[in-house]
Amino acid sequence: MAMAALATPASFASVARRRRWIERVTGLGFAMPALVLLLLTILLPLGALTLLSLTNYEFGGTDMDWVGLKNFQRALADPIIRRSLVNTLVYVAIVVPGGVLGALLIAVLVHRRKQTRSFYEVIYFLPVTSTLIAMATVWQFLLHPSLGPVNALLKWLGFAPVAFLSEPSTALATLAVIGIWQLLGFNMILFLAGLTAIPRDLYEAAEIDGCAGGIDRFLTITWPLLGPTTMFVLVTTMITAFKIFDTVAVMTRGGPVGSTEVLLYNIYLEGFQYFHTGYAAALTFIFLTFILVFSVMQTFALDRKVHY
Amino acid sequence: MSGIALSPTRSTLRRYLSLALVHAVLVAGVVFMLAPFVWMLVTSIKPPVEIFTAEISLWPKQFYALQNYGMALEKAPLLRFALNGVIICGGILIVQLLVAIPCAYALAKLDFPGRDLLFVLVLLGLCVPVQVPAMPLYIGLAHLGLLNTYFAMMVPFFISVFAIFLFRQFFRSFPDDIIHAARLDGMSEFEIVWRIVTPSAWPAIAAFCVFSAVAHWNDLYWPLIVISDAKLAPPPLGMMFFADAEAGSNYGALTAAATILTAPLVIAFLIARRRFIDGITMTGVK
Numbered sequence: 045m046a047m048a049a050l051a052t053p054a055s056f057a058s059v060a061r062r063r064r065w066i067e068r069v070t071g072l073g074f075a076m077p078a079l080v081l082l083l084l085t086i087l088l089p090l091g092a093l094t095l096l097s098l099t100n101y102e103f104g105g106t107d108m109d110w111v112g113l114k115n116f117q118r119a120l121a122d123p124i125i126r127r128s129l130v131n132t133l134v135y136v137a138i139v140v141p142g143g144v145l146g147a148l149l150i151a152v153l154v155h156r157r158k159q160t161r162s163f164y165e166v167i168y169f170l171p172v173t174s175t176l177i178a179m180a181t182v183w184q185f186l187l188h189p190s191l192g193p194v195n196a197l198l199k200w201l202g203f204a205p206v207a208f209l210s211e212p213s214t215a216l217a218t219l220a221v222i223g224i225w226q227l228l229g230f231n232m233i234l235f236l237a238g239l240t241a242i243p244r245d246l247y248e249a250a251e252i253d254g255c256a257g258g259i260d261r262f263l264t265i266t267w268p269l270l271g272p273t274t275m276f277v278l279v280t281t282m283i284t285a286f287k288i289f290d291t292v293a294v295m296t297r298g299g300p301v302g303s304t305e306v307l308l309y310n311i312y313l314e315g316f317q318y319f320h321t322g323y324a325a326a327l328t329f330i331f332l333t334f335i336l337v338f339s340v341m342q343t344f345a346l347d348r349k350v351h352y
Numbered sequence: 353m354s355g356i357a358l359s360p361t362r363s364t365l366r367r368y369l370s371l372a373l374v375h376a377v378l379v380a381g382v383v384f385m386l387a388p389f390v391w392m393l394v395t396s397i398k399p400p401v402e403i404f405t406a407e408i409s410l411w412p413k414q415f416y417a418l419q420n421y422g423m424a425l426e427k428a429p430l431l432r433f434a435l436n437g438v439i440i441c442g443g444i445l446i447v448q449l450l451v452a453i454p455c456a457y458a459l460a461k462l463d464f465p466g467r468d469l470l471f472v473l474v475l476l477g478l479c480v481p482v483q484v485p486a487m488p489l490y491i492g493l494a495h496l497g498l499l500n501t502y503f504a505m506m507v508p509f510f511i512s513v514f515a516i517f518l519f520r521q522f523f524r525s526f527p528d529d530i531i532h533a534a535r536l537d538g539m540s541e542f543e544i545v546w547r548i549v550t551p552s553a554w555p556a557i558a559a560f561c562v563f564s565a566v567a568h569w570n571d572l573y574w575p576l577i578v579i580s581d582a583k584l585a586p587p588p589l590g591m592m593f594f595a596d597a598e599a600g601s602n603y604g605a606l607t608a609a610a611t612i613l614t615a616p617l618v619i620a621f622l623i624a625r626r627r628f629i630d631g632i633t634m635t636g637v638k
Binding site: 066067074077079081085086087096103150154160162165166167175176177178179182186193197230233287289312315316324328335336 | 370374375377378381382384385386387388389391392395403404405407408450451452454455457458459462463464465466467470473474477478479480481483484485486487488489490491492494507508510511513516541542545566569570572573576577587588589591592595603606607609610611613614617618620621622625628629632633
C-alpha cells in the first residue's frame with residue numbers, strides 16, 4: 045500500500061515530463077519545414093539583399109567592390125527614380141480614393157438590395173478573378189485611338205478622340221482607372237462584410253430619433269461603424285496600388301516618355317534587364333520601406349478594430 | 353415634418369424614384385465592369401474587316417469565331433499555358449498546406465522553444481512581398497542551374513506566412529479538451545493535426561485555397577523573371593509572349609486567346625460563387 049502510494053505521484057510526474065518532452069519535440073518538428081523555408085526564401089535573401097545593396101555587383105560580372113551607401117545616395121539623386129517614385133505615388137493617389145470610395149458607394153447601394161444583390165456582387169467581383177494581363181490586352185484595344193469603341197463613343201458624343209495610353213498626360217491616369225476596375229469588387233466585398241456586421245435595430249432606432257434620410261443614416265451610423273473596415277480597405281488598397289507592375293509591363297512599358305515609369309518596374313529593369321544588381325538591391329530597400337510604412341498603418345488599423 | 357405631410361402616393365413615388373436612381377448608379381458601374389469582358393467576347397468572334405472599322409457593333413455580321421479561336425490555339429500553346437497554370441497553382445498549394453498546417457498547429461497548441469520568435473518572424477514575413485527577396489532568389493536559382501523550371505516558379509511561394517497566420521487564428525479556437533481526449537485515446541500528434549484539427553478548419557482552408565489559386569494563376573512578376581521558355585509559361589506570361597508576337601495587329605486572335613486564358617478562373621468563380629466571396633471576406637478581414 046505504502047509503496048503504491050509513493051509510486052503514483054512519481055510516475056505521474058515522469059509521465060508529465062515525458063508528455064512535455066514529446067510536446068516540445070513535436071512542436072519543433074512541426075515548425076521545422078516552415079522555419080527552414082522561411083530562412084531560405086525570406087530571411088537569407090533579405091540578408092543577401094542588404095549585402096548586395098552595399099556593393100557594385102552586377103549579375104554575371106566577376107569583380108565586386110564595396111561601395112558603402114553610394115547606391116542609396118545615387119538612387120535618391122537619380123531623376124529617373126525620383127520620377128518613378130512620384131508616378132507611383134500619383135497612381136496610388138488616384139487608385140486609393142477611387143477604389144475605396146467607389147467600392148463603399150457600390151457596397152452601400154448593393155447591401156440594401158434583396159433580389160438583385162447577388163447579381164451585382166457577381167458582376168462587380170468578376171474583374172478580381174480575371175487574369176489582368178489578358179484583360180490588359182483587351183483594355184488596350186478598347187482604348188485604341190482609332191479602332192477602340194471608347195473613342196468611337198467620344199466622337200459620337202462630339203468630343204475629340206483621346207490617345208489614352210500614348211499621351212503622357214493621360215497614360216498614368218488611364219492605368220489608374222484600370223487599377224480601380226480590377227480591385228473595386230474586392231473592396232466592395234470587404235465593405236459588404238462590414239455592413240452586414242452593423243446591427244439592423246440601430247437603423248430603426250435612428251429612424252425613431254428622426255434620422256430618416258439615406259444620407260443622414262449613412263453619416264450617423266454607417267460611416268462611424270464602418271470606420272475599422274474602411275481603415276483596413278484603405279491600407280490594403282494603398283499596398284496593392286503601390287505594387288503596380290503588371291499593367292505597366294504589358295501596356296506601356298513605362299512610356300510614353302517615362303510618364304508611367306513606376307518604382308517596381310524600374311526595379312525590374314535595373315535588376316533583371318540591365319543586371320545592375322547592387323543598385324537594384326538599394327532600390328528594393330526603398331520599395332520595402334514604403335511597404336513597411338503602409339504595413340505599420342495596417343497594424344494600427346487592426347488594433348483599432350480589436351479595441352472598438 | 354415634411355415626411356408626414358407627404359401623401360402615400362407621393363411617398364411611394366419618391367421611393368420608386370430613389371430606387372431608380374440607385375439602380376441607375378449600379379447599372380452604370382456594371383457597364384464599366386463588364387465592358388472589357390463583352391468587348392473581348394464580341395471581338396473574338398468578329399472577322400478582321402469588322403474589327404478594323406470604327407463602328408461599334410455588338411454582334412458580328414460574319415461569324416468568325418472558329419477562325420479566331422483556331423488561329424489563337426494554333427499560334428500559341430494556350431492549353432499548355434493553362435496546364436502550366438494548373439501545375440504551378442496545384443504544386444504551390446499542396447506544399448503550402450503541408451507546411452503551413454502543422455506549423456500553425458504547433459504555434460497555436462504546442463509549447464516548444466522558439467515559438468514566440470517563430471511567430472514574430474511570421475508576422476514580419478507578412479510585410480515582405482515577393483518582389484523583395486526576388487533578386488537574391490534569382491541569383492541563387494541561376495547558380496543552381498534551376499532557372500526555367502517549374503520548381504523555380506514555385507519555390508518562393510512554398511511558405512505562405514499568410515496561411516500560417518490565418519490557420520493559427522482558427523486552430524487557437526479549437527477546444528483543448530478534444531485534443532487531450534484524443535491524446536488519451538493514444539492518437540499521435542500527427543493524427544491529431546490531420547484527422548481532427550484540420551477538418552474543423554475547413555472554411556479557412558477552402559478560403560485560403562481560393563486566395564492562393566487566384567493569386568498564382570494571375571501572377572506575372574516572378575514567372576517573368578525566372579521563365580524565358582514559352583513552353584513553361586503560366587497564363588499571364590504566355591499571354592504576354594503571344595501579345596508581343598502579334599504586336600497588337602491581330603485583335604481577333606488576341607481576344608480569343610484572352611478569353612481562353614481568363615475562362616478557367618472565371619468559370620470556377622461562377623460555379624463556386626459563394627466560396628470565392630466568403631473566401632475573400634475571410635482572408636481579407638481576418
